[in-house]
Amino acid sequence: MLRFQASRRLRPTGVADAQTLNLLGVNTAGSFDRVNRYYVAIPSQGADTLSRVRQFFPRAVAKKSRLGDYVEAGAYPNVERAEQESNFLRTKGLDARVAYR
Structure with missing residues (x-):
């Protein structure tokens, strides 16, 4: 998974998130907002x-x-994952925060 993500210029996390699934041809559009609330x-x-x-x-x-x-940098199914990505962006000098929809 990491190699696939890196080769597609995605942040290599090892997790098949919505962006990765989309590149794999898995349709997440119908449930994306319902599942990825953070x-x-x-x-x-x-x-x-x-x-x-x-x-x-x-x-x-x-x-x-x-x-x-x-x-919007990305959407995630749980707050922990969203916080992880937010913290990463903060280390890069961006004022990232987690929100809930």
Whole structure:
């Protein structure tokens, strides 16, 4: 799994998350939001926030909410995994936090 993720420019975690499953051809679209309720959000600090996050999470997307613009680095089924990824981004100087939908 690690080798597959690295070869596809995903962060190699060894876990078949939604991004990995998508590349494997497994359809997670219908249940993604229902299953992956915890997500890592980085408040947008300008035009370069998305590109900075994508250095580590290539499939990160820019989003909007009533609280402001942010980048979603990924979504996860449990808070522990989301916290792990948030902490990783914090070590890279990004203001990452875990949110629940």
